[in-house]
Amino acid sequence: MERFDVVVVGAGPAGALAARAAAEAGATTLLLDHRPELGHPVQCGEFVPAAGELRDLFGCGELIDRAYDIPESTVLRSTRTMACVSPFGHVFRFPLAGCTVSRRAFDKALAFRAEGAGAELRFPVGVTGVHDDVVETAGGARFGAKVVVGADGPISTVGRSVGFAPRRELFRMITATVDGPLDDQIDIFFGHVAPGGYAWRFPRAHDANVGLGLATVPPGRSLGGLLATFLREQGLGAARAPTSWWVPLGPPPASLVRGRALFAGDAANLVMATNGGGIPTAMLSGWLAGTAAARHVRSGAPLADYDRAWREALYLPLERASRIQRWSERFARPDLLLALGMRYIGVSGLDAMMRLRWPPRLGRNS
Ligand SMILES: Cc1cc2nc3c(=O)[nH]c(=O)nc-3n(C[C@H](O)[C@H](O)[C@H](O)COP(=O)(O)OP(=O)(O)OC[C@H]3O[C@@H](n4cnc5c(N)ncnc54)[C@H](O)[C@@H]3O)c2cc1C
Numbered sequence: 001m002e003r004f005d006v007v008v009v010g011a012g013p014a015g016a017l018a019a020r021a022a023a024e025a026g027a028t029t030l031l032l033d034h035r036p037e038l039g040h041p042v043q044c045g046e047f048v049p050a051a052g053e054l055r056d057l058f059g060c061g062e063l064i065d066r067a068y069d070i071p072e073s074t075v076l077r078s079t080r081t082m083a084c085v086s087p088f089g090h091v092f093r094f095p096l097a098g099c100t101v102s103r104r105a106f107d108k109a110l111a112f113r114a115e116g117a118g119a120e121l122r123f124p125v126g127v128t129g130v131h132d133d134v135v136e137t138a139g140g141a142r143f144g145a146k147v148v149v150g151a152d153g154p155i156s157t158v159g160r161s162v163g164f165a166p167r168r169e170l171f172r173m174i175t176a177t178v179d180g181p182l183d184d185q186i187d188i189f190f191g192h193v194a195p196g197g198y199a200w201r202f203p204r205a206h207d208a209n210v211g212l213g214l215a216t217v218p219p220g221r222s223l224g225g226l227l228a229t230f231l232r233e234q235g236l237g238a239a240r241a242p243t244s245w246w247v248p249l250g251p252p253p254a255s256l257v258r259g260r261a262l263f264a265g266d267a268a269n270l271v272m273a274t275n276g277g278g279i280p281t282a283m284l285s286g287w288l289a290g291t292a293a294a295r296h297v298r299s300g301a302p303l304a305d306y307d308r309a310w311r312e313a314l315y316l317p318l319e320r321a322s323r324i325q326r327w328s329e330r331f332a333r334p335d336l337l338l339a340l341g342m343r344y345i346g347v348s349g350l351d352a353m354m355r356l357r358w359p360p361r362l363g364r365n366s
Contacts, residue, residue, distance in 0.1 A: 003144035004030040005297040006290070007135045008119075008151055009127045009158050011038055013279050014265025014286035015151030016110035017067055021290030022149075023118035027297050029290075030143060031111065031119045032135075034126035039107030043245035045175060046076070046106075046209050047186055047202045048279050050097035057272075057356060060284070060313040067287035068280060071109035074101045076205040080184045084350050086342045087191025087335035094351035096186070100202050100209065110283075127152065130161040133260060147293040147303065148261045151286055154248045156267035162258040166269040168250035171197060171276065174223040175211030176239035178231060182208065188275075190342070191335045193230040198276075201236070210236060213247060213276055249273045251322040252315055256285070257303050264289040270310075270318060273325035274354060281318065285310050320356050327359070 006022040008015045011033035019031035051068050055061050082096035115121045126138035130150075135143045150158030154170060182203045189199040197214030212230060217223055223244050231239060248269045256263040264270070265282030272281065292306035331341040342350065345358065352358035 001134070001142045001144050002030075004028045004120075005145075006030070006147045006149060006293045007032065007143050007145035008149040008290070009130075009135065010150070010152035010265075010267065011035075011111040011114075011121065011123065012107055012151060012153060012265060012282060013110055014267070014282035014289075015149065016107070016114045017283045017286030018149045018151055018264055018290035018293070019114035019119040019121075020110075020117045021067070021287045022294045023114060023290075025291060025294030025298065027294035029114075029119040030145075031114055031121045032125045032127055032137070033111070033123040034138070036124045037104075038111050038123060039104045041241070041243045042103045043173070043175060043243050044103045044279070045200055045202050045211055046100045046103050046204065047079070047200075047277070048098055048101055049277070050099070053097055054280050057317050058284075058313060063284055063287065063313050067284050070099065070101060071106065071113075074105040074109050076100045076102055077182070077203050078184060079186050079203065081186070082354070083185055083187045084342070085187060085189045086339045087193075088339050090339065090343065092342065092347040092350050093185075094347055094354075096354070098186070100186075100204050102204075127157055130158050130261060146260065146297045149286075149289050149293060150261055150263045150267045151265050151282075151289075152267050154246045154266040156263070158261055159263065159267055162261045164258045164261065164263055166248075166250065166253040168248040168269050169215055171213045171215055171247045171249055172217055172223055172244065173211060173213040173247050173276070174227050174242055174244040175209060176227065176242035177204070177207045178210050178236045178239060179207055182206075189230065189234075190332070191338055193233065194226060196329060196332045199227075199230045201234070207240075208236075210239065247271055247276045247278065249276070249322070249325065252318040255307050256289075256310060257307055260303070262289040262293060262303060262306050270314060272318065273322040274356070281314060284313060288313065317356055324353060324356065324359075328353070
């Protein structure tokens, strides 16, 4: 059996950053993924906010500078504006700096950076379970690990193996591409197009990423049917290559450490509940997990240091986003109430809500 200091399961943004941090800190590191092609199929809206927007939300500037490095070659389009569209078509526009990336290229680029830092990258290798210090795979290979990082997404095999089951709601998501229109704006649509959730249209280089997500698909409807209705209503063409997947929403767990396993990204439930965005938190938590894992094997630092680090950087904004999402759910249906609510809080309220500053009575980071 091959032995490594750190075995990272899942080469998405969380796992790639965990493996890179662990390898850079001198730990022998193995990064495994069960996909034959990293980043494919794309199950993502592919939008990431600019680092400045993240600093505004989370603080933790040093961590963002170190870990939130979007590979330039994967950027499809820079965006400057977000538009929230009410159920009856009223548009609320505010500035939001970011870009769309090709997830197909993005996941590969991050994983190759980890490899460049010294991590060993192997795929397709499906992990079937983790038992104490042994990581078992579908092909029968077993790897010894002093620390395991569970970065294997919302349906985490590592989580199931070690009894890590955070409180969460799995949102159903579908995404596809369509022809333009192409500008520097990301559009989010609320109301009947995705009851209790939202639909989106994000510009890419030569086409647009469209999709929607919601907690429960209404009886008699399907995700594909909802997407087709949304595209028809918006006058957008037919969906190409639709894929569906899950986003875990809920408050951040109290601890992301179970024995010798650390969890990061979607496997750890670290998604911004107000918008379903999880790439930035995956990268930041992955980096912190990899750093803590390496310190543990190299100098005996307790793995609980990871809990201290991610909680300091991420906990309060994520927890507040979860409370805002639960609070705003009450106004999400019917369309008329939602439209009135959006008009009432207006563009400044919607902007402030995305920045976790509204409603004030829910407290800022408290
Ligand atoms: C439709 C949709 C749209 C989204 N849009 C956005 C968006 O626009 N912006 C944004 O920030 N976030 C978005 N998200 C959320 C974002 O995609 C996730 O939060 C992010 O990918 C989390 O990264 P991760 O590394 O934790 O997990 P993942 O990206 O899911 O990576 C997990 C990796 O683990 C691998 N894996 C899983 N199980 C095993 C196993 N047993 N053995 C080996 N490997 C395994 C998988 O192949 C995968 O590569 C969206 C999600 C969905 C579903």
